[in-house]
Amino acid sequence: xxxxxxxxxxxxxxxxxxxxxxxxxxxxxxxxxxxxxxxxxxxxxxxxxxxxxxxxxxxxxxxxxxxxxxxxxxxxxxxxxxxxxxxxxxxxxxxxxxxxxxxxxxxxxxxxxxxxxxxxxxxxxxxxxxxxxxxxxxxxxxxxxxxxxxxxxxxxxxxxxxxxxxxxxxxxxxxxxxxxxxxxxxxxxxxxxxxxxxxxxxxxxxxxxxxxxxxxxxxxxxxxxxxxxxxxxxxxxxxxx
Amino acid sequence: xxxxxxxxxxxxxxxxxxxxxxxxxxxxxxxxxxxxxxxxxxxxxxxxxxxxxxxxxxxxxxxxxxxxxxxxxxxxxxxxxxxxxxxxxxxxxxxxxxxxxxxxxxxxxxxxxxxxxxxxxxxxxxxxxxxxxxxxxxxxxxxxxxxxxxxxxxxxxxxxxxxxxxxxxxxxxxxxxxxxxxxxxxxxxxxxxxxxxxxxxxxxxxxxxxxxxxxxxxxxxxxxxxxxxxxxxxxxxxxxx
Amino acid sequence: xxxxxxxxxxxxxxxxxxxxxxxxxxxxxxxxxxxxxxxxxxxxxxxxxxxxxxxxxxxxxxxxxxxxxxxxxxxxxxxxxxxxxxxxxxxxxxxxxxxxxxxxxxxxxxxxxxxxxxxxxxxxxxxxxxxxxxxxxxxxxxxxxxxxxxxxxxxxxxxxxxxxxxxxxxxxxxxxxxxxxxxxxxxxxxxxxxxxxxxxxxxxxxxxxxxxxxxxxxxxxxxxxxxxxxxxxxxxxxxxx
Numbered sequence: 001x002x003x004x005x006x007x008x009x010x011x012x013x014x015x016x017x018x019x020x021x022x023x024x025x026x027x028x029x030x031x032x033x034x035x036x037x038x039x040x041x042x043x044x045x046x047x048x049x050x051x052x053x054x055x056x057x058x059x060x061x062x063x064x065x066x067x068x069x070x071x072x073x074x075x076x077x078x079x080x081x082x083x084x085x086x087x088x089x090x091x092x093x094x095x096x097x098x099x100x101x102x103x104x105x106x107x108x109x110x111x112x113x114x115x116x117x118x119x120x121x122x123x124x125x126x127x128x129x130x131x132x133x134x135x136x137x138x139x140x141x142x143x144x145x146x147x148x149x150x151x152x153x154x155x156x157x158x159x160x161x162x163x164x165x166x167x168x169x170x171x172x173x174x175x176x177x178x179x180x181x182x183x184x185x186x187x188x189x190x191x192x193x194x195x196x197x198x199x200x201x202x203x204x205x206x207x208x209x210x211x212x213x214x215x216x217x218x219x220x221x222x223x224x225x226x227x228x229x230x231x232x233x234x235x236x237x238x239x240x241x
Numbered sequence: 242x243x244x245x246x247x248x249x250x251x252x253x254x255x256x257x258x259x260x261x262x263x264x265x266x267x268x269x270x271x272x273x274x275x276x277x278x279x280x281x282x283x284x285x286x287x288x289x290x291x292x293x294x295x296x297x298x299x300x301x302x303x304x305x306x307x308x309x310x311x312x313x314x315x316x317x318x319x320x321x322x323x324x325x326x327x328x329x330x331x332x333x334x335x336x337x338x339x340x341x342x343x344x345x346x347x348x349x350x351x352x353x354x355x356x357x358x359x360x361x362x363x364x365x366x367x368x369x370x371x372x373x374x375x376x377x378x379x380x381x382x383x384x385x386x387x388x389x390x391x392x393x394x395x396x397x398x399x400x401x402x403x404x405x406x407x408x409x410x411x412x413x414x415x416x417x418x419x420x421x422x423x424x425x426x427x428x429x430x431x432x433x434x435x436x437x438x439x440x441x442x443x444x445x446x447x448x449x450x451x452x453x454x455x456x457x458x459x460x461x462x463x464x465x466x467x468x469x470x471x472x473x474x475x476x477x478x479x480x481x482x
Numbered sequence: 483x484x485x486x487x488x489x490x491x492x493x494x495x496x497x498x499x500x501x502x503x504x505x506x507x508x509x510x511x512x513x514x515x516x517x518x519x520x521x522x523x524x525x526x527x528x529x530x531x532x533x534x535x536x537x538x539x540x541x542x543x544x545x546x547x548x549x550x551x552x553x554x555x556x557x558x559x560x561x562x563x564x565x566x567x568x569x570x571x572x573x574x575x576x577x578x579x580x581x582x583x584x585x586x587x588x589x590x591x592x593x594x595x596x597x598x599x600x601x602x603x604x605x606x607x608x609x610x611x612x613x614x615x616x617x618x619x620x621x622x623x624x625x626x627x628x629x630x631x632x633x634x635x636x637x638x639x640x641x642x643x644x645x646x647x648x649x650x651x652x653x654x655x656x657x658x659x660x661x662x663x664x665x666x667x668x669x670x671x672x673x674x675x676x677x678x679x680x681x682x683x684x685x686x687x688x689x690x691x692x693x694x695x696x697x698x699x700x701x702x703x704x705x706x707x708x709x710x711x712x713x714x715x716x717x718x719x720x721x722x723x
Contacts (some may be wrong), residue, residue: 141454149482213623380693390723
């Protein structure tokens with residue numbers, strides 16, 4: 001029996017991963033679904049990356065979790081990298097699921113196309129509370145391309161505005177991911193076009209892990225909504241020893 | 242219920258897409274299978290791209306088709322792009338299936354390897370009526386690599402000589418695909434090697450669509466022959482709202 | 483009924499391919515599983531590439547095999563290329579399965595990342611008998627990423643030390659693969675990360691074949707262990723006319 005901690009991506013909370021956790025629990029594992037600071041109901045949308053990382057470090061400590069298979073989705077890759085750097089002794093394996101892999105001094109915005117950075121800045125400027133949202137057409141066509149319109153809309157309505165500062169804050173790491181003495185896996189959804197036009201997740205970001213295990217699975221960036229059991233299987237293949 | 246118009250590729254006619262249309266019709270949709278001018282029995286093989294495009298514009302008008310999901314396969318991508326530029330008001334979504342995506346002033350030959358252009362010119366020069374045919378070994382190994390020899394041969398025997406001028410004519414567009422205010426999808430068959438050696442369909446051509454929905458499916462360039470129901474499912478995933 | 487000769491990769495013997503041969507035989511074909519000189523029990527680990535190639539040429543002659551579908555896995559691609567150059571009259575089709583494709587004057591090491599060359603040299607220097615072995619973490623994460631730990635370990639225990647000289651010996655060919663007048667196929671396992679970081683098998687090596695048939699299948703570099711029937715199906719799709 002293993003202990004999985006699944007860390008969601010931007011605009012999400014841990015609750016959206018419940019249908020993914022169910023088959024993993026049914027296979028005999030423990031699964032924890034924290035919500036990162038900045039995405040919890042009532043959180044200030046001025047939250048930065050350091051606070052976001054610390055909130056998961058605190059979660060592991062409060063729940064006394066050890067030997068953790070720590071998964072991060074998308075923006076969650078920034079968070080789990082920071083967590084692994086702070087408390088490597090709690091972690092058995094890192095699993096990146098179409099996730100950002102930062103080296104010391106990088107921010108998420110360094111790894112996305114400039115048109116996204118500009119779009120996010122513009123939207124955040126309009127909102128004025130530090131948060132950014134995804135325009136629905138981008139969500140529907142490029143993030144959840146494998147779902148029907150009804151599911152795409154229902155999932156969109158669950159999303160929460162995301163603190164933009166977590167995208168522009170650079171990460172401070174003692175050790176870059178390739179040099180971390182922790183096992184690592186990368187799950188790549190083969191129809192993920194959330195990062196377009198020459199900015200693929202794999203191998204562009206995965207190769208920053210050094211030696212890692214690749215698991216590929218058919219699906220979009222939001223496979224957690226469109227086929228949770230398929231994602232759960234991929235997570236277990238990525239997470240096992 | 243939606244209205245699909247499926248536009249075939251070079252060397253084909255609409256009739257070859259009947260087995261693809263059947264499962265789409267069974268799902269409750271209307272499906273139209275026009276044959277592009279130049280590929281109909283008796284058509285002059287000196288047909289150019291403008292006439293080819295106009296023949297589908299006329300077809301939509303004659304059948305009074307609106308709210309159309311307009312799919313183009315391979316060379317058919319040239320045609321549907323031209324159609325969408327002329328009668329955007331008839332079209333709900335463009336679906337490119339391993340298809341060429343031209344910008345204003347480009348021709349099909351601009352998007353294929355130079356060795357193909359040379360080969361086609363040489364074959365057309367030998368034939369002398371303006372048409373080009375595919376050598377069987379290229380068809381068998383690079384176009385329909387997922388079929389057995391019998392099916393490869395049977396499908397090859399159905400093909401018709403293609404008017405070469407439609408490959409070298411440049412397209413005149415008021416609006417490039419990325420700027421068209423129409424929803425767009427790209428279906429990529431993952432074993433399609435019809436365009437070889439650094440000339441992939443996706444993302445090289447798909448990214449010219451701007452925001453688009455990616456659907457990937459296992460199969461060759463000629464999935465319409467090797468697994469029509471699988472292609473039909475991909476088309477419905479690409480075509481839905 | 484066809485005649486298949488499956489040539490294993492480095493560190494393997496023909497015996498490991500028995501579970502792959504079984505479904506091919508069940509489909510009515512003959513399957514031969516030679517072991518390359520240098521990998522047979524008792525073989526000198528100073529064996530070079532020329533002797534390795536000659537051992538398969540001899541095998542074909544001793545068994546009087548003609549019209550052979552000759553498959554090579556990984557390092558086996560070096561060997562079958564050399565065999566095809568020496569006895570093209572015995573071969574109906576070459577099938578490369580995530581295999582090296584050399585031109586005249588190239589060695590295997592020319593096609594792998596420099597860090598691998600350095601690692602292999604270091605390990606061989608420590609062993610002192612001319613052989614190299616794979617470190618288990620690389621095997622487990624990058625070669626057999628689709629298996630569970632138990633299978634990964636069991637398969638690892640079967641491997642034999644490989645003669646390093648076969649990696650650094652250059653091949654002498656009268657005809658490069660692209661110009662060989664033999665049908666060719668390339669099987670690409672889509673989760674094969676044995677060659678990492680910008681050194682993909684396909685299309686980097688496959689395109690050296692000129693016109694070839696692509697077959698892709700989900701799986702790691704060691705699909706012969708993780709799903710032999712799936713590999714057998716891919717081989718039959720690659721091997722048929």
